[in-house]
Amino acid sequence: MRTSVKKLVTAVSASIALMGAGHAAAEIKIGIAGPMTGPVAQYGDMQFSGARMAIERINADGGVNGEMLEAVEVDDVCDPKQAVTVANRLVNDGVRFVVGHLCSSSTQPASDIYEDEGILMVTPASTSPAITERGYELVFRTIGLDSMQGPVAAEYLASLNPERVAIVHDKQQYGEGIATAVRDTLKNAGVEIAMFEGITAGAKDFSSLITKLRQADVDYVYYGGYHPELGLILRQAEQADLDTVFMGPEGVGNKDINTIAGDAAEGLLVTLPPSFDQQEQNQELVKAFEEKGEDPSGPFVLTSYTAVQLIAEGIEQAGSTDPFDVAEALRNGSFDTPIGTVEYDEKGDMKSFEFVVYEWHSDGSKTPVN
Amino acid sequence: MQDLLYFLQQLINGLTIGSTYALIAIGYTMVYGIIGMINFAHGEIYMIGAYTALIAITGLAALGIAWLPLILIVALVCAMIVSSSMGWAVERVAYRPVRGRHRLIPLISAIGMSIFLQNYVHLAQGSRNIGFPALIEGGFRFGSEDSFQTSISYMQITIFATTLICMSLLSLFISRSRIGRACRAVSQDLGMASLLGIDTNRIISATFVIGAALAAVAGLLLGMYYGSIDPLFGFIAGLKAFTAAVLGGIGSIPGAMLGGLILGVAESMTSGYLSGEYKDVVSFGLLILILLFKPTGLLGKPEVEKI
Numbered sequence: 001m002r003t004s005v006k007k008l009v010t011a012v013s014a015s016i017a018l019m020g021a022g023h024a025a026a027e028i029k030i031g032i033a034g035p036m037t038g039p040v041a042q043y044g045d046m047q048f049s050g051a052r053m054a055i056e057r058i059n060a061d062g063g064v065n066g067e068m069l070e071a072v073e074v075d076d077v078c079d080p081k082q083a084v085t086v087a088n089r090l091v092n093d094g095v096r097f098v099v100g101h102l103c104s105s106s107t108q109p110a111s112d113i114y115e116d117e118g119i120l121m122v123t124p125a126s127t128s129p130a131i132t133e134r135g136y137e138l139v140f141r142t143i144g145l146d147s148m149q150g151p152v153a154a155e156y157l158a159s160l161n162p163e164r165v166a167i168v169h170d171k172q173q174y175g176e177g178i179a180t181a182v183r184d185t186l187k188n189a190g191v192e193i194a195m196f197e198g199i200t201a202g203a204k205d206f207s208s209l210i211t212k213l214r215q216a217d218v219d220y221v222y223y224g225g226y227h228p229e230l231g232l233i234l235r236q237a238e239q240a241d242l243d244t245v246f247m248g249p250e251g252v253g254n255k256d257i258n259t260i261a262g263d264a265a266e267g268l269l270v271t272l273p274p275s276f277d278q279q280e281q282n283q284e285l286v287k288a289f290e291e292k293g294e295d296p297s298g299p300f301v302l303t304s305y306t307a308v309q310l311i312a313e314g315i316e317q318a319g320s321t322d323p324f325d326v327a328e329a330l331r332n333g334s335f336d337t338p339i340g341t342v343e344y345d346e347k348g349d350m351k352s353f354e355f356v357v358y359e360w361h362s363d364g365s366k367t368p369v370n
Numbered sequence: 371m372q373d374l375l376y377f378l379q380q381l382i383n384g385l386t387i388g389s390t391y392a393l394i395a396i397g398y399t400m401v402y403g404i405i406g407m408i409n410f411a412h413g414e415i416y417m418i419g420a421y422t423a424l425i426a427i428t429g430l431a432a433l434g435i436a437w438l439p440l441i442l443i444v445a446l447v448c449a450m451i452v453s454s455s456m457g458w459a460v461e462r463v464a465y466r467p468v469r470g471r472h473r474l475i476p477l478i479s480a481i482g483m484s485i486f487l488q489n490y491v492h493l494a495q496g497s498r499n500i501g502f503p504a505l506i507e508g509g510f511r512f513g514s515e516d517s518f519q520t521s522i523s524y525m526q527i528t529i530f531a532t533t534l535i536c537m538s539l540l541s542l543f544i545s546r547s548r549i550g551r552a553c554r555a556v557s558q559d560l561g562m563a564s565l566l567g568i569d570t571n572r573i574i575s576a577t578f579v580i581g582a583a584l585a586a587v588a589g590l591l592l593g594m595y596y597g598s599i600d601p602l603f604g605f606i607a608g609l610k611a612f613t614a615a616v617l618g619g620i621g622s623i624p625g626a627m628l629g630g631l632i633l634g635v636a637e638s639m640t641s642g643y644l645s646g647e648y649k650d651v652v653s654f655g656l657l658i659l660i661l662l663f664k665p666t667g668l669l670g671k672p673e674v675e676k677i
Contacts, residue, residue: 197645200649207383208646208649211383259500259501
C-alpha cells in the first residue's frame with residue numbers, strides 16, 4: 001500500500017514537472033504591471049486594455065518566433081512599496097519582459113529590481129526623466145518625458161502673454177518634476193511666477209490654496225499632478241469664484257475629472273500625447289478595440305499596445321529571448337508602430353515624441369488648440 | 371483693508387474645516403473618556419457615512435425627487451442610521467470581547483477593524499474618487515468688486531451652524547439626560563458604576579452610536595463641501611480629528627471642539643501665509659508642543675490616581 005502511494009506521488013509530481021517544462025518552452029511571459037485599483041486605476045485600465053489587445057493579436061498571428069505570449073498581470077496600486085512587491089513577484093514567476101509601470105514613482109523603484117534581475121521593462125506611461133538617467137540597459141519607454149511635455153505647456157502659456165502664472169504640484173515625482181520643467185521654461189520666457197507651491201496628494205480641502213490664488217490675482221494656474229486633486233481644485237475654485245484658467249499634464253486628462261469637477265472642468269488646458277486613435281493608419285486597430293467594447297482613445301492604450309509590440313519585434317529581430325539581446329535590437333532598430341516610428345537613444349528614451357495642447361470640455365471630450 | 375479681508379477669508383476657511391474635525395473628534399474623545407481606548411476605526415465610520423449619504427442622494431435623484439430639504443434630511447438620516455449601526459457592530463464584534471485585556475489588544479483590534487472597513491468599501495464601491503453633488507451653492511461676499519473679496523458660502527455657514535447645533539445638543543444630552551448622566555458615571559469609574567446598577571455595556575454601546583452618528587453628519591457635510599469621496603479619505607480625516615481630540619484634551623467634549631477649531635485655523639493660516647507644504651508640519655508640531663508642555667491637552671483634566 002505504502003509503496004503504491006509513493007509511486008503515485010512520484011508519478012504525479014513527475015508529470016507536473018513535465019507539464020511545467022512543456023508550458024515554459026512554448027510561451028513567453030509578458031508581465032503587465034500597473035494600477036488595477038486605487039485612485040488612478042482608470043489609467044491602469046487603459047494600460048491593461050492596450051497590452052492585452054496586443055498580446056491577443058500577436059498570438060492570433062502565430063506568436064513570436066512560434067512561441068505564444070502569455071500575460072502575467074499584477075496590481076501596483078500606483079504605490080512605490082507595492083510596486084517593489086509586485087516586481088519581485090514577476091521575478092519569481094520567471095517573467096523576463098515587463099510592460100509597466102504606470103506612475104513614475106512606481107516605475108523608478110521597480111526598475112531597480114528589473115535591471116538587477118536582467119528583466120527588460122518598457123513603461124507606456126511614466127514620463128519622469130530620472131527613470132532613464134541611471135544608465136540602465138534594460139529600461140525603455142513608449143511615451144515622452146516631462147522635460148518634453150513641460151516646455152510644450154510652458155511655451156503655450158507664454159504665447160498667451162500672461163502677466164502672472166501660479167504653479168501648483170502634488171509633491172510627487174511626476175507632478176513636481178513636470179511643474180519644475182514648466183516653471184523653468186516660463187522663467188526663461190520672462191513670465192512672472194507668482195507662486196510655486198506643493199499640496200498633499202490625497203488632500204480634499206483646497207480652500208486656503210484657492211484663497212491664496214485669488215489674492216495673487218493670477219491669469220493662469222499650472223497644476224503638476226493627477227486628476228483627483230485637480231478635479232477638486234477646479235470645483236472648489238469655481239465655487240469660490242476664482243477666475244483663472246487651469247492647465248495640467250496628461251495625468252489630469254481623463255473623463256474622471258468630469259465626475260469630480262462637473263462643469264468646472266470646461267476650458268481646462270491639458271497637454272496630451274496626440275490622439276493616436278484618430279490617425280488614419282490605426283483605424284483597423286481602433287475597430288478591433290471597439291468590437292471588444294473597449295475605448296482606445298485614452299492616452300495610454302496605444303502606448304501600451306506599442307510596448308508589447310516592441311518587445312515582440314525586438315525578440316524577433318534578436319532571434320533570442322534574452323532580454324539583453326532584445327534591448328540591443330531595440331536600440332539599433334527602427335519600428336513602425338501605432339504611435340509612429342519608434343527609435344531609441346542610448347538611454348532608452350524615444351528620439352522624438354510629440355505632445356499636443358488640448359482644451360478639455362465638461363462632457364469629457366477635448367479639442368486641440370494649436 | 372485687503373490684508374484684513376484676506377485674513378478673514380483664511381479664518382473662515384480654517385473654522386469651517388476645523389468644525390468638521392471637531393465633529394469627528396467627538397467620537398474619539400467620548401470613547402476614550404469612557405473606556406480609555408482609541409477607536410481607530412472611527413475615521414472609516416465617517417467615510418461609510420459619506421458613502422451612505424451619496425447612495426441615498428443618488429437614489430432620490432433616480433426617483434426624481436428634487437426638493438432639497440427632503441434630499442438632505444433623507445441623506446442625513448440614512449447616513450446616521452448606517453454609521454450608527456456600524457459603530458455599534460464594530461464595538462460588539464471587535465472591542466467588547468477584548469475589553470479589559472492589555473491596552474494594546476483593543477488598539478490592535480481597532481486598527482484591524484479600520485483596515486477591514488477600508489477594504490470592504492474598496493471592494494463594494496470601487497477604489498475611484500466618486501464625485502459628490504454640491505447641493506448647497508452660492509454665498510455672501512464682502513469687499514469691493516475690483517479687489518480681493520471675502521466670501522462665505524452657504525455651505526460653509528451650514529457646516530458651521532450644524533456643528534454648533536450638534537455640539538450644543540450633545541452637551542445638553544450629556545449633562546441633562548439619564549443616559550448622559552450614566553455616561554459620566556461610567557467614565558469616572560466603570561466598575562463602581564456597574565456596581566450601582568448601571569448597564570455599562572449599554573452605555574458603552576450608546577457612546578459608540580452617538581460618536582458614529584456625529585461622524586455621519588460630518589461625512590455628509592464634507593462630501594458636499596469638498597466634492598469627492600474615496601475609500602481612503604476617512605483615514606486622513608480620522609488622523610486629523612484624533613489629533614484635534616488630543617490637542618483639546620482627549621476625553622473632554624469642549625476640548626474636542628476647541629482642538630478641532632485650533633487645528634483647522636492653524637492649517638489654513640499656514641497654507642495662507644507660509645505654504646501649503648508646511649500645513650501638516652505646523653499642525654503636528656503644535657500637537658507635539660502641547661503634549662510636551664501640557665500632556666493632558668488644553669482642556670483635559672490631569673488624571674487622578676485611583677486608589
